Amino acid sequence: METVLRIEHLVKKYGRITAVNDLSLEVPAGTVFGILGPNGSGKTTTLGIILDVINRTGGEYYWFEKKPDKSIRKRIGAILETPIFYPYLTAVQNLKIVAQIKDLPDPDINGVLKKVELYDRRHDRFKTYSLGMKQRLSIASALLCNPDVMILDEPTNGLDPQGIAEIRELIKQIALDGKTIILASHLLDEVQKVCTDFCVLKQGSMIYSGKVEDVSSGVAMVEVRVPSGDIGEVLSGFEGATKVERDIHGYLVTMQPEKSAVDLNKYLFEQGITVSHLLTQKKSLEKQFLELLAESDHA
Amino acid sequence: MLKLLRLDYLKVKNYRPFWVLNILYMFLVVSVPISLLEFLKWLKMKGAEFEGFDPMKIPILFFPDIWQNITYFYTLPIFLIFLGIVVIITISNEFSYKTVRQNIIDGLDRTDFIKSKLLMIGVLALASTLVVFVTCLISGLIYTPDLDMGDVFNGMEFIFAYFLYVILYLVLAFLLTVYLRRSALTIFLLMLYRPIEGVLIAIATKYDVDFITDYLPLQAASRMIEVPFPRYWFQEITDYVPLVPTLVVCAYIVLFVYLISLRLKKSDL
Ligand SMILES: Nc1ncnc2c1ncn2[C@@H]1O[C@H](COP(=O)(O)OP(=O)(O)OP(=O)(O)O)[C@@H](O)[C@H]1O
Ligand SMILES: [Mg+2]
Numbered sequence: 001m002e003t004v005l006r007i008e009h010l011v012k013k014y015g016r017i018t019a020v021n022d023l024s025l026e027v028p029a030g031t032v033f034g035i036l037g038p039n040g041s042g043k044t045t046t047l048g049i050i051l052d053v054i055n056r057t058g059g060e061y062y063w064f065e066k067k068p069d070k071s072i073r074k075r076i077g078a079i080l081e082t083p084i085f086y087p088y089l090t091a092v093q094n095l096k097i098v099a100q101i102k103d104l105p106d107p108d109i110n111g112v113l114k115k116v117e118l119y120d121r122r123h124d125r126f127k128t129y130s131l132g133m134k135q136r137l138s139i140a141s142a143l144l145c146n147p148d149v150m151i152l153d154e155p156t157n158g159l160d161p162q163g164i165a166e167i168r169e170l171i172k173q174i175a176l177d178g179k180t181i182i183l184a185s186h187l188l189d190e191v192q193k194v195c196t197d198f199c200v201l202k203q204g205s206m207i208y209s210g211k212v213e214d215v216s217s218g219v220a221m222v223e224v225r226v227p228s229g230d231i232g233e234v235l236s237g238f239e240g241a242t243k244v245e246r247d248i249h250g251y252l253v254t255m256q257p258e259k260s261a262v263d264l265n266k267y268l269f270e271q272g273i274t275v276s277h278l279l280t281q282k283k284s285l286e287k288q289f290l291e292l293l294a295e296s297d298h299a
Numbered sequence: 300m301l302k303l304l305r306l307d308y309l310k311v312k313n314y315r316p317f318w319v320l321n322i323l324y325m326f327l328v329v330s331v332p333i334s335l336l337e338f339l340k341w342l343k344m345k346g347a348e349f350e351g352f353d354p355m356k357i358p359i360l361f362f363p364d365i366w367q368n369i370t371y372f373y374t375l376p377i378f379l380i381f382l383g384i385v386v387i388i389t390i391s392n393e394f395s396y397k398t399v400r401q402n403i404i405d406g407l408d409r410t411d412f413i414k415s416k417l418l419m420i421g422v423l424a425l426a427s428t429l430v431v432f433v434t435c436l437i438s439g440l441i442y443t444p445d446l447d448m449g450d451v452f453n454g455m456e457f458i459f460a461y462f463l464y465v466i467l468y469l470v471l472a473f474l475l476t477v478y479l480r481r482s483a484l485t486i487f488l489l490m491l492y493r494p495i496e497g498v499l500i501a502i503a504t505k506y507d508v509d510f511i512t513d514y515l516p517l518q519a520a521s522r523m524i525e526v527p528f529p530r531y532w533f534q535e536i537t538d539y540v541p542l543v544p545t546l547v548v549c550a551y552i553v554l555f556v557y558l559i560s561l562r563l564k565k566s567d568l
Contacts, residue, residue: 051404053568074406084401086392089313100306101405141405 002029003065004149004180005050010059012045012204019045021204023059027182027197032175034191034212035184036289037201043184044081046201047153051078063149074102077142078151083134087127091118091137094126095144102145112140115170131158139167143174150174153184168194192285200292207296215288222261224268225250225277231268238267250277303415304422310389311419317385321423324381328430331372332360332438357531360442363454367527367538369435370461374524376493382423382465383472383489390416390473391482400568409563416473417556424465432458460523460540467520467548470555477562493517519547 005027012020020042027033035043048054050061052068063072085094092109099107113119116136121129129137135158142150152171156164171194175181185191191198192212199209224235235244235251240259245252253264261280268275311317339357358364372378393399399412407415435458439451472489479485500512512518522544525537 048567052408053400053403055565055567070406070408070411073404076406078404080400080404084397086310086396086398088315093309093313097306097309098405100302100309101402101407103302103406 003027003062004029005061005063005182006065007046007050007061008059010046010049010061011057012042012049012054013057018204020049020056023201023204023206025199025206025209027180029180030175030178031197032171032181032183032195034195034198035182035201036186036188036191036198037184038293039186040203041201042204043201044153045204047078047080047151047182047184051076051080051151053080075145075147076149076151077145077147079138079142079155080151080153083138085126085134085137085141088125090125091122091129091140094137095141098141098144104145107144109144112143115143116140117166132160132163135159136163139170147179149180149182151182154186155183156185156187156190164190188286188289198285200289202293202296208292212285215285220255220260221281222253222255222264223247223250223277223279223281224253224264224275226273227276231273234268234271234273237271238264240264240267300414300418303411304418307415307419314389316388320381320385321426324378324385324427325430327378327381328373328427329434331369332365332434332442335359335369336442358443359528359531360438362439362443362446362450363452364527364530365435365439365442366454366457367524369438370431370457371524371527373431373461374464374521376490379465379468380486380490382427382469384486385423386416386420386469386472387476387485387489388482389419390476391480391485394476394480395482397568403568410560413556413560413563417470420466420469420473424462424469427465428458428462431461454538456540457524460545463545463548463552464520464523467516467552467555470552470559471516474555474559477559513544514547516548516551519544519551523548 003026005025007023007025010020010023011018023042023046035046037043045054049056050063050068051073052070061068063076066072086097089097091113095107095109095112099109110119110122113122116139118133118136118140121133126134126137135155139152139155142152155171156167159167168190171181171183175194175196181194183191183195192215195212197209197211200207224231232244232246232251235241235253238244238253240256240263241253242256243254245254255261255264261278265275265278339359359368393402393412402412403409436451440446443450471492472485475485475488475492476482479488496512496515496518499515500509500518503509503512513522523540527536527538530536530538
């Protein structure tokens with residue numbers, strides 16, 4: 001498969017602080033690639049470097065296996081951190097500037113504004129917009145060139161729940177068109193919902209990378225409830241469990257890789273316990289993420 | 300190049316301060332010959348003291364003197380600061396709004412950004428040179444008593460000197476903006492800059508090394524258009540545009556542009 005972006009040993013230092021530390025990664029075409037990491041882990045810095053607004057201290061990166069230049073950025077729709085526009089200009093005037101930079105002869109300005117539901121406000125100045133509207137305008141601007149690659153840094157920041165859902169839907173739609181999306185986010189369920197691949201950064205280093213489905217299809221957890229009584233002891237006796245936790249309503253049993261709820265149910269039945277509720281959960285990305293960070297702390 | 304020009308046009312088209320300042324500057328330019336004339340009329344009114352001498356006969360606004368006389372006025376910092384402020388606010392806006400960052404993300408490169416701003420400076424300088432040229436031409440045509448076509452375009456090299464002066468001044472404004480980023484501070488420093496040169500010149504003169512002051516940027520620029528008025532009390536003046544200061548000005552323009560790109564190429568946006 002074609003590689004859209006390849007980063008090799010990227011380093012960025014701000015004085016004593018190493019914002020990006022020997023980062024290497026590859027983004028294959030057609031993936032929705034999530035970059036996760038706590039605050040200050042270097043997500044924005046990394047994206048800034050590959051978009052040529054931040055100078056790197058070391059390392060290389062390649063877009064479409066080529067040395068980066070401005071013609072490639074013209075085909076990328078990108079937003080970094082906060083929406084940036086000329087405050088004294090309207091949405092339409094601002095998008096005209098973007099179209100001029102990107103050499104778009106016939107930009108569909110009204111089309112993208114309709115898509116993000118800003119069409120009615122298109123002749124209002126940017127500075128009069130609410131945070132969510134500004135965010136929507138930046139997404140409209142990223143869509144304007146009908147890009148092959150989109151880079152979104154916290155795209156749902158400041159949006160209302162409906163807006164968040166719409167943007168996620170939009171991202172999925174764009175991904176279905178075969179486009180590549182690179183998404184930096186704190187919102188783990190956002191990444192889980194829309195991404196195919198992800199990596200985790202911590203203090204500028206990559207501590208994990210893999211497919212989202214591998215995480216979700218990994219180890220299962222089983223929620224167990226009984227009508228009454230304490231079954232903690234009994235559950236701890238189950239060989240198929242790696243961990244038993246007390247929950248508000250009942251117990252949460254982390255299973256060994258090959259074990260499933262069937263084994264647990266059978267065991268409990270043999271112990272003379274009948275359960276009122278037995279639910280298998282896939283391990284969430286959130287749990288995985290927190291575990292990864294915790295593990296790297298110990299390492 | 301046209302693309303970059305159009306890009307900057309889109310940016311300032313609806314930016315009111317840009318137009319207000321430019322129009323103000325234009326009014327100032329046009330007002331100079333008018334006020335000069337009013338001044339001469341006023342002198343004439345007080346005529347008694349001149350013992351029959353008619354100040355209206357002083358050829359200040361006559362061809363060919365007018366070119367040097369008037370461009371001298373127009374290069375005084377009090378006029379140029381208007382254009383300087385235009386340059387400073389449009390460029391510092393790009394930094395404070397961070398739009399330069401988004402422009403580059405969208406597909407400009409740093410050289411394009413510098414070029415687009417230099418183009419804007421070029422257009423401003425050309426436009427103001429045009430206004431100055433037309434103002435001079437019309438004033439000259441109106442006030443010169445015995446019009447000799449040979450005299451009309453004699454001395455027009457001062458218009459070219461004016462153009463170079465404006466370019467140098469605006470590129471200096473660009474340079475200061477790039478290094479200081481904040482508009483108020485930059486405007487303040489640009490206003491202070493010429494007086495600073497004045498102090499340097501005073502010091503250099505004190506130590507008898509005043510020949511080096513000709514190599515200060517704005518001092519060199521003002522050497523291109525010497526103070527013309529002493530000629531009316533029979534003193535020798537340089538009534539042409541001398542070559543060395545012109546070359547010094549060109550060299551400074553190149554140096555400033557180099558310093559601008561040095562800074563913009565290696566800074567994080
Ligand atoms: N201009 C700068 N000067 C000095 N340090 C900086 C600068 N920009 C970023 N940093 C540092 O680089 C590190 C990475 O910052 P970055 O903005 O990339 O984090 P992030 O992962 O995007 O965080 P967040 O999730 O909060 O957006 C931080 O430690 C930050 O303090
Ligand atoms: Mg960030």
